[in-house]
Amino acid sequence: MVSVTWTVASFSLSPLQVSSFLVQQMHMSQTAMRASHKDFETAVNQMKLLKKDPGNEMKLKLYALYKQATEGPCNMPKPGVLDLISKAKWDSWNALGSLPKETARQNYVELVSSLSSSESSSQGKPGADSKQPGYETLVVTSEDGITKIMLNRPTKKNAITTQMYQDIVLALEAAGKDDSTITVLTGNGDYYCSGNDLNNFTDIPPGGIEEQAKNNAILLRNFVGCFIDFPKPLVAAVNGPAVGISVTLLGLFDIVYASDRATFHTPFTHLGQSPEGCSSYTFPKIMGPAKAAEMLIFGKKLTAREACAQGLVTEVFPDSTFQKEVWTRLKAYSKLPPNAMRTSKQLIRNVEREKLHATNSEEISALQGRWRSEECTNAVMNFLSRKVKL
Numbered sequence: 001m002v003s004v005t006w007t008v009a010s011f012s013l014s015p016l017q018v019s020s021f022l023v024q025q026m027h028m029s030q031t032a033m034r035a036s037h038k039d040f041e042t043a044v045n046q047m048k049l050l051k052k053d054p055g056n057e058m059k060l061k062l063y064a065l066y067k068q069a070t071e072g073p074c075n076m077p078k079p080g081v082l083d084l085i086s087k088a089k090w091d092s093w094n095a096l097g098s099l100p101k102e103t104a105r106q107n108y109v110e111l112v113s114s115l116s117s118s119e120s121s122s123q124g125k126p127g128a129d130s131k132q133p134g135y136e137t138l139v140v141t142s143e144d145g146i147t148k149i150m151l152n153r154p155t156k157k158n159a160i161t162t163q164m165y166q167d168i169v170l171a172l173e174a175a176g177k178d179d180s181t182i183t184v185l186t187g188n189g190d191y192y193c194s195g196n197d198l199n200n201f202t203d204i205p206p207g208g209i210e211e212q213a214k215n216n217a218i219l220l221r222n223f224v225g226c227f228i229d230f231p232k233p234l235v236a237a238v239n240g241p242a243v244g245i246s247v248t249l250l251g252l253f254d255i256v257y258a259s260d261r262a263t264f265h266t267p268f269t270h271l272g273q274s275p276e277g278c279s280s281y282t283f284p285k286i287m288g289p290a291k292a293a294e295m296l297i298f299g300k301k302l303t304a305r306e307a308c309a310q311g312l313v314t315e316v317f318p319d320s321t322f323q324k325e326v327w328t329r330l331k332a333y334s335k336l337p338p339n340a341m342r343t344s345k346q347l348i349r350n351v352e353r354e355k356l357h358a359t360n361s362e363e364i365s366a367l368q369g370r371w372r373s374e375e376c377t378n379a380v381m382n383f384l385s386r387k388v389k390l
């Protein structure tokens with residue numbers, strides 16, 4: 001990563017320089033659109049060179065994206081229930097709905113690129129899969145049948161850095177396979193999480209903003225995908241205010257317990273951005289479209305009790321007894337038969353799994369455009385130059 005100068009340097013840019021910077025961004029984004037046909041062909045060839053089998057679920061995703069990219073929305077008659085393989089392929093393609101060909105091409109390219117880079121990063125590292133990572137900004141503990149993943153950047157209100165996104169993915173993957181029965185995400189300090197660390201936008205790689213948007217898209221797709229596919233009961237213990245992506249993800253948790261000090265805030269429009277974490281689908285479903293719009297479009301902040309009344313939060317506890325009450329409750333739940341819990345969770349989530357993955361892809365495509373926009377650039381600069389708080 002080249003350490004960035006644009007946010008700092010741009011404070012002293014003239015309006016002309018700023019507009020030429022933005023024109024350059026627009027030009028780069030058009031170039032990326034034109035390049036994507038070629039990128040797609042390269043990715044199709046790259047797929048054939050993968051050494052590891054990516055697994056059936058991933059193959060179905062790739063199949064669906066390939067068909068959508070080359071033929072558009074699913075136009076085949078639905079196969080019979082006994083033709084299991086054709087039906088799984090059809091379901092996967094059909095779940096992409098009217099996703100534009102261009103977006104499907106782009107998603108296919110990114111998915112293949114993430115598969116190839118994870119393959120090359122694990123090459124030459126014997127035992128890399130089994131090694132337990134040490135996390136810099138997470139504390140992961142396993143006790144009484146509960147794996148607790150605690151965000152641990154209290155002085156930065158647990159804002160999520162790019163490293164943290166990756167670490168949370170690793171921690172969730174490990175928790176999904178360990179012998180605990182329940183997994184809990186919580187925060188250390190007075191905040192649950194203040195969302196995406198806005199400094200993530202200042203790490204510009206050598207390929208510029210275009211490459212940064214692509215990298216962020218890959219990271220975010222994988223990150224949200226892990227929550228969609230998490231196999232065990234997943235609980236959020238929201239110990240304090242929650243902002244941005246830490247709020248939207250709550251729609252993918254099975255239980256959300258909140259302290260009465262917690263608030264729920266998604267200031268996407270203020271940041272020139274748009275919803276993620278599948279909230280454009282889960283929030284209207286949970287609280288109805290009118291309430292969801294007030295949060296996701298206008299950035300209305302909810303108290304814990306309001307969020308509970310809207311169905312986003314399961315139960316609110318007084319802050320003074322939050323930790324004691326939540327952990328006592330969870331310890332009791334963790335003794336329930338684990339396989340029955342997993343089966344019930346999967347039955348609940350499987351109904352809409354493909355829809356959630358398709359929503360994740362569409363939200364990320366929209367965000368890639370937002371990240372390149374003047375509205376987003378200005379909002380991030382304003383926060384980082386201490387002009388605004390959200």
Ligand SMILES: CCCCC/C=C/CC(=O)SCCNC(=O)CCNC(=O)[C@H](O)C(C)(C)COP(=O)(O)OP(=O)(O)OC[C@H]1O[C@@H](n2cnc3c(N)ncnc32)[C@H](O)[C@@H]1OP(=O)(O)O
Nearest residue numbers: 155156157159194195196197198199216220244245389390
């Ligand atoms: C890989 C890309 C994926 C992208 C996924 C997209 C996600 C979308 C979102 O999550 S949008 C939400 C982004 N979050 C915000 O906009 C919140 C910004 N923060 C604030 O508005 C405030 O800091 C606050 C309201 C959360 C807390 O205010 P308070 O006055 O109580 O505390 P401070 O502002 O003094 O914060 C203490 C220090 O923490 C730093 N900090 C807090 N949040 C963030 C953040 N999100 N990004 C970066 N830094 C953050 C803050 O700057 C202070 O740092 P300092 O002590 O060095 O000054």
